[in-house]
Amino acid sequence: MFHNNRLSKFWNVFEELEAEFDRQLAGLSHAGRHALPRGVNVWLGDDGAAIDVDLPGRDPGTVELTVEGDVVHLSVAEAANEEGSEKTNWRQRERSTSGWKRSFRLPFSADSAATSAVYEDGVLRIAVPRLAETAPARIEVKAR
Numbered sequence: 001m002f003h004n005n006r007l008s009k010f011w012n013v014f015e016e017l018e019a020e021f022d023r024q025l026a027g028l029s030h031a032g033r034h035a036l037p038r039g040v041n042v043w044l045g046d047d048g049a050a051i052d053v054d055l056p057g058r059d060p061g062t063v064e065l066t067v068e069g070d071v072v073h074l075s076v077a078e079a080a081n082e083e084g085s086e087k088t089n090w091r092q093r094e095r096s097t098s099g100w101k102r103s104f105r106l107p108f109s110a111d112s113a114a115t116s117a118v119y120e121d122g123v124l125r126i127a128v129p130r131l132a133e134t135a136p137a138r139i140e141v142k143a144r
Contacts, residue, residue, distance in 0.1 A: 056122035
């Protein structure tokens with residue numbers, strides 16, 4: 001009996017934590033829960049990094065991209081209201097139109113002048129070359 005009582009108290013803590021978590025999230029709008037992009041991939045290589053961000057249905061003109069040292073900043077402005085007004089009673093709406101910001105810290109200084117971005121088929125592809133001074137250099141070891 002003692003063991004079951006301790007176990008019951010243990011599970012009560014998790015139930016209380018779950019209830020509090022649900023209460024905190026209850027205030028978020030449906031769009032707020034999906035304010036960040038659903039898909040982001042970051043690849044690192046010797047020459048730099050590549051970042052892919054899923055932005056289906058977004059206008060590339062609403063995207064702002066800046067590079068500062070080793071940080072890539074990405075922000076997407078709020079999209080225009082699609083097919084309906086503020087009073088539209090959506091049955092299901094999974095695609096967010098809210099704006100958001102995201103930053104990616106890289107393990108090297110980026111060459112901001114050579115950074116490029118292309119939006120194609122709903123995916124923003126960002127190529128961030130490594131700054132030449134920070135690129136790893138192979139040093140030949142000579143025997144005497």
